[in-house]
Amino acid sequence: MNSETEIRYLKLLSKLYPTIDEACTEMINLQAILNLPKGTEHFLSDIHGEDEAFNHVLKNASGVIRKKITDLYGKTLEEKNIKSLATLIYYPEEKLELVCKQEKNLQDWYRITLYRLIEICKYTSSKYTRSKVRKMLPREFAYIIEELLHEQPEQIDKEEYYNAIINTIISVEKANEFIVAMSELIQQLVIDHLHIIGDIFDRGPGADKVMETLYHYHSVDLQWGNHDILWMGAASGHEACIATVVRICARYSALSTLEDGYGINLLPLATFAMEFYNGDLCDDFKPKISSGKMLPESEIRLISQMHKAIAIIQFKLEGSVIRNNPTFHMNDRLFLEMIDYKENTIKIDGSIYQLKSGYFPTVNPENPYLLTPEEIEVIEKLKYSFKKSERLQKHMDFLITKGSMYLSYNSNLLYHGCIPLNKDGSFAKFIFEEGGQEYKGKALLDRFDAIVREGYLALERTKEKEVSMDIMWYLWTGPLSPLFGKDKMTTFQKYFIEDKSTYNELKNAYYTLINDEHMCQMIFDEFGLDSQKSHIINGHVPVITKKGESPIKANGKLLVIDGGFSKAYQEKTGIAGYTLVNNSYGLFIVSHSPFEDTKKAILEEKDIVSSILILENEVIRKHVGDTDIGRELKSSINDLKNLIEAYRKGRIKEKFSK
Numbered sequence: 105m106n107s108e109t110e111i112r113y114l115k116l117l118s119k120l121y122p123t124i125d126e127a128c129t130e131m132i133n134l135q136a137i138l139n140l141p142k143g144t145e146h147f148l149s150d151i152h153g154e155d156e157a158f159n160h161v162l163k164n165a166s167g168v169i170r171k172k173i174t175d176l177y178g179k180t181l182e183e184k185n186i187k188s189l190a191t192l193i194y195y196p197e198e199k200l201e202l203v204c205k206q207e208k209n210l211q212d213w214y215r216i217t218l219y220r221l222i223e224i225c226k227y228t229s230s231k232y233t234r235s236k237v238r239k240m241l242p243r244e245f246a247y248i249i250e251e252l253l254h255e256q257p258e259q260i261d262k263e264e265y266y267n268a269i270i271n272t273i274i275s276v277e278k279a280n281e282f283i284v285a286m287s288e289l290i291q292q293l294v295i296d297h298l299h300i301i302g303d304i305f306d307r308g309p310g311a312d313k314v315m316e317t318l319y320h321y322h323s324v325d326l327q328w329g330n331h332d333i334l335w336m337g338a339a340s341g342h343e344a345c346i347a348t349v350v351r352i353c354a355r356y357s358a359l360s361t362l363e364d365g366y367g368i369n370l371l372p373l374a375t376f377a378m379e380f381y382n383g384d385l386c387d388d389f390k391p392k393i394s395s396g397k398m399l400p401e402s403e404i405r406l407i408s409q410m411h412k413a414i415a416i417i418q419f420k421l422e423g424s425v426i427r428n429n430p431t432f433h434m435n436d437r438l439f440l441e442m443i444d445y446k447e448n449t450i451k452i453d454g455s456i457y458q459l460k461s462g463y464f465p466t467v468n469p470e471n472p473y474l475l476t477p478e479e480i481e482v483i484e485k486l487k488y489s490f491k492k493s494e495r496l497q498k499h500m501d502f503l504i505t506k507g508s509m510y511l512s513y514n515s516n517l518l519y520h521g522c523i524p525l526n527k528d529g530s531f532a533k534f535i536f537e538e539g540g541q542e543y544k545g546k547a548l549l550d551r552f553d554a555i556v557r558e559g560y561l562a563l564e565r566t567k568e569k570e571v572s573m574d575i576m577w578y579l580w581t582g583p584l585s586p587l588f589g590k591d592k593m594t595t596f597q598k599y600f601i602e603d604k605s606t607y608n609e610l611k612n613a614y615y616t617l618i619n620d621e622h623m624c625q626m627i628f629d630e631f632g633l634d635s636q637k638s639h640i641i642n643g644h645v646p647v648i649t650k651k652g653e654s655p656i657k658a659n660g661k662l663l664v665i666d667g668g669f670s671k672a673y674q675e676k677t678g679i680a681g682y683t684l685v686n687n688s689y690g691l692f693i694v695s696h697s698p699f700e701d702t703k704k705a706i707l708e709e710k711d712i713v714s715s716i717l718i719l720e721n722e723v724i725r726k727h728v729g730d731t732d733i734g735r736e737l738k739s740s741i742n743d744l745k746n747l748i749e750a751y752r753k754g755r756i757k758e759k760f761s762k
């Protein structure tokens with residue numbers, strides 16, 4: 105900065121700190137924050153619409169709340185009381201309802217519980233400044249909680265005051281509300297910041313509920329997953345993305361996410377499917393139904409018809425996108441033109457396969473990608489619904505503002521899928537337009553990010569918008585998409601071909617090469633990170649614990665935390681997900697056993713059994729000063745120092761309020 109710019113900058117700063125005293129106070133405050141232990145970061149990925157399991161992991165903070173209770177009461181409380189206390193903190197409203205019905209001496213229970221909650225709150229808030237905790241307090245109880253947190257009941261004269269507050273809370277019948285407020289505060293205190301490494305959507309029943317929770321969460325960032333970008337494309341109005349979203353919801357009998365969650369009208373698709381697919385059993389399109397759930401035969405039949413109808417619409421629309429975008433190099437997915445409609449066969453990569461079903465009532469073999477007028481009406485109406493859904497648009501805006509292709513945070517590099525590599529370990533190149541510039545590595549991810557963001561905000565029916573929407577579709581499924589990371593998506597083959605060898609999807613070279621620490625180093629260099637301190641954190645690829653796979657790769661430099669929240673994948677993986685915790689003491693991977701349901705968690709106090717694996721233990725506890733925020737604070741401290749000097753040298757005059 106030249107001295108003129110610097111003085112202008114300092115003058116602006118002097119508006120916030122008009123006197124030496126005020127600048128000094130702020131400097132002392134910031135310095136104090138630098139010396140506090142660093143806040144706890146939690147990392148979750150691949151939630152896939154499992155709102156109940158997600159909520160539970162968030163509420164129990166990957167087992168951290170349970171640990172805090174045990175630290176405090178492990179020696180004095182029975183296991184069943186510890187469990188009860190944990191359940192109360194996770195689900196205060198529901199648990200209170202039960203307690204109020206069952207407890208014989210409610211007054212005593214309130215008193216004991218309130219004391220315990222205050223102690224837990226004190227313990228979990230001890231590493232934050234008063235002002236930070238104050239900001240977290242619910243307005244109604246802010247003053248009382250602050251008093252209780254900072255009083256020392258063991259000091260005789262204070263004890264009366266402390267007891268009086270608690271007794272008053274009980275006597276004015278505010279105990280329930282107060283307990284809810286304290287429990288929520290504890291939940292907030294144990295997770296300072298949340299990272300979601302992608303794939304919130306699809307497969308499970310409640311992605312909209314997960315989004316709503318994230319929307320209201322106190323501190324969160326997201327790295328887009330291939331399923332998230334698919335929904336972003338759909339919400340922007342991209343027809344192939346819309347068809348795919350609807351197809352996946354039908355496949356997993358999760359249409360209520362669309363209908364009830366987002367108010368999408370599926371009636372036009374249902375009536376179309378009943379009319380055009382009446383002559384087909386659509387057996388290969390039967391929805392997957394999660395265990396324990398039952399659907400009437402008639403509903404299964406209707407969903408199967410809708411499923412097939414929208415799948416065909418998807419394959420037609422995808423054909424057009426591929427034809428319009430030669431730079432995508434995806435001609436191997438032009439399935440509808442590979443079919444011999446007389447023989448009922450398809451030729452893929454030189455081999456001919458019999459089709460399981462030859463019932464294509466809407467496909468014109470001469471022009472297979474052409475939608476019929478009825479299909480056009482269906483997709484137009486769906487598009488209208490997607491774009492008019494306020495809740496969906498709100499959630500997608502949130503994905504744009506809080507989300508990105510990747511994030512570098514406290515020296516860790518977070519992204520959902522991969523950095524596309526060639527087999528020789530070099531970064532794979534992608535060209536966005538014919539004859540255009542080649543992008544690879546960090547620049548490729550930055551370019552994708554910019555196109556998605558600019559296009560999302562661009563005006564309707566502009567070229568920019570169209571390009572960006574096709575790119576979102578590419579990011580969902582394209583061979584060089586960092587979010588997808590596979591050579592193909594064999595959706596068509598799975599529906600229409602018996603031979604399972606056609607279902608193979610080849611993962612990008614990244615997934616084998618990255619097991620080598622040197623490869624991680626190359627990526628850290630590319631992103632300007634210190635390979636000594638950094639980790640790559642990925643989701644996307646389920647870790648098959650059953651087969652002995654580990655989430656820790658490349659000598660601890662790469663952590664893959666997709667352990668499968670998705671119930672649909674749990675049989676395969678054997679567990680119910682990994683989460684990662686990064687606190688002032690180090691880095692921990694937590695593996696979770698399957699979560700049954702919220703009802704059982706409350707009634708039977710069933711917690712997820714989580715086992716914690718220590719990855720790195722800090723010899724010296726990490727402080728805010730060692731984090732990215734710390735770096736910003738240090739630079740603010742430096743600015744304040746300069747301001748104070750400018751005041752002292754008379755280059756800027758102090759302003760005292762009259």
Ligand SMILES: O=P(O)(O)OC[C@H]1O[C@](O)(COP(=O)(O)O)[C@@H](O)[C@@H]1O
Binds near residue numbers: 303330331593595598
């Ligand atoms: O299990 P399904 O429904 O067939 O989905 C499989 C498809 O999902 C994908 O794995 C993508 O989803 P993920 O990002 O969750 O892995 C595709 O590669 C694959 O074709």
Ligand SMILES: [Mn+2]
Binds near residue numbers: 303330520
């Ligand atoms: Mn994924």
